[in-house]
Structures are given as C-alpha cells and as structure tokens.
Amino acid sequence: EADIYQTPRYLVIGTGKKITLECSQTMGHDKMYWYQQDPGMELHLIHYSYGVNSTEKGDLSSESTVSRIRTEHFPLTLESARPSHTSQYLCASSESSGYTFGSGTRLTVV
Amino acid sequence: GEDVEQSLFLSVREGDSSVINCTYTDSSSTYLYWYKQEPGAGLQLLTYIFSNMDMKQDQRLTVLLNKKDKHLSLRIADTQTGDSAIYFCAELKTGGFKTIFGAGTRLFVKA
Numbered sequence: 001e002a003d004i005y006q007t008p009r010y011l012v013i014g015t016g017k018k019i020t021l022e023c024s025q026t027m028g029h030d031k032m033y034w035y036q037q038d039p040g041m042e043l044h045l046i047h048y049s050y051g052v053n054s055t056e057k058g059d060l061s062s063e064s065t066v067s068r069i070r071t072e073h074f075p076l077t078l079e080s081a082r083p084s085h086t087s088q089y090l091c092a093s094s095e096s097s098g099y100t101f102g103s104g105t106r107l108t109v110v
Numbered sequence: 111g112e113d114v115e116q117s118l119f120l121s122v123r124e125g126d127s128s129v130i131n132c133t134y135t136d137s138s139s140t141y142l143y144w145y146k147q148e149p150g151a152g153l154q155l156l157t158y159i160f161s162n163m164d165m166k167q168d169q170r171l172t173v174l175l176n177k178k179d180k181h182l183s184l185r186i187a188d189t190q191t192g193d194s195a196i197y198f199c200a201e202l203k204t205g206g207f208k209t210i211f212g213a214g215t216r217l218f219v220k221a
Contacts, residue, residue, distance in 0.1 A: 006152075039149075040149075040216070042211065043198070043211045074128050090152050092153075094209070096141055096202065097153075098143050098155040099142070099143075099155060099209065100155065100201075101152035101153040101154070103151055103152065104152045
C-alpha cells in the first residue's frame, strides 16, 4: 500500500494557470523531494526539504516553488503554467534505507 | 563528477537471467539502491545494499557490490515478462543527504 500520496494523478491545464501539486506522506520522514521526469527518461531533482521550514532548490532549474509547513505535506506550486512544464512530477520521502516514491502527477499544459 | 552510469537498454528472453550493471562515483557511499519503474508509475525500491556487504540475495534478485571498482550489479533470475521496466541504480552520498540516480536501464523481456 502507498504511504506517500500525490494528487492529482493526471492534470491538463491551460497556459498561464496557477497549479499546486499535492504530496503527503504518513511515514514521518524528514526528507522529502520533488523530481521531474519525462516519460521513460532520467530523474531531475527540482526541490528538496530536510524538514519543516526547510526547502532547497535542486539540480534542475525550475520555475516552481515548494513549502514545508508540516512534516507530512510538501506541495509544489507553479504560479503560471507553460507548455514547457509538461512532464511527470514525482514526490518522494526518504530514510537511509531508501526512497519511497508517490505514483506521480502527469501534467500537461496546453 | 557525480554521475551514476548505467547502460540504457537490455533485452533478454523469458526464463533467462538478466544482469543490469551500474558504476558509481563515491567510494564512501554508504547505501546503494536498485529501483524499478513500470510505465506511468513512480519508482519502487527493489533492494538496497550497505557498503560493507559484497552480496545480497532476495528471492530472484541478487545484488553484487565491488567497492574497489565502484561497480554494482542486479541479477534477476528466471526473468519474466512482468520484469519489463526501467531499473534505476542510486547511491547515497557521504553524509547521507544526497542520493544520485542513474539514468535507468530499460529491460525488455521477450516471450
């Protein structure tokens, strides 16, 4: 069963709209991450957090922002969606024994 | 550099063994991982090995670690069509704060 939940699973949205991708985990992990992945391609880290009120940008430049007000919740926001944002977004949390990934949000900006 | 390197494709026949290889960069990495991703899904942790181990076996999966060569492999015995997926190798860097993923190996299993 999934211990990390992402919503929505699929989203089609118009250019210029503001969107928030939700991610919640029930494992009490301090470390959480957002990755961007085009289908079948490598993962690109866009944001991470080591705990409440901690957020950092990842290796891939992104126009999105994140917040971490509660341990279990790590939402990602795009203020103005563009077609170049079309991709799959994967949320994960971790401890030393590995990452637990959500099922992903497949975003299409038209 | 920080790259974890894997070959991009592997094709095997059903029932054969698959061996997916990976080279990593940090000789002090504490944990090394294998993840599986099926189409349209997130990554699923398959197995991991601690750096003081040479081998780990879990049912059909065998992980071999060669620290001297910084080489990690995943062997899948009796490969099934359901094993067709992308397999990602990853290393937990020294300090425990950053995990580096490879680009993934696409395993195709022919019936």
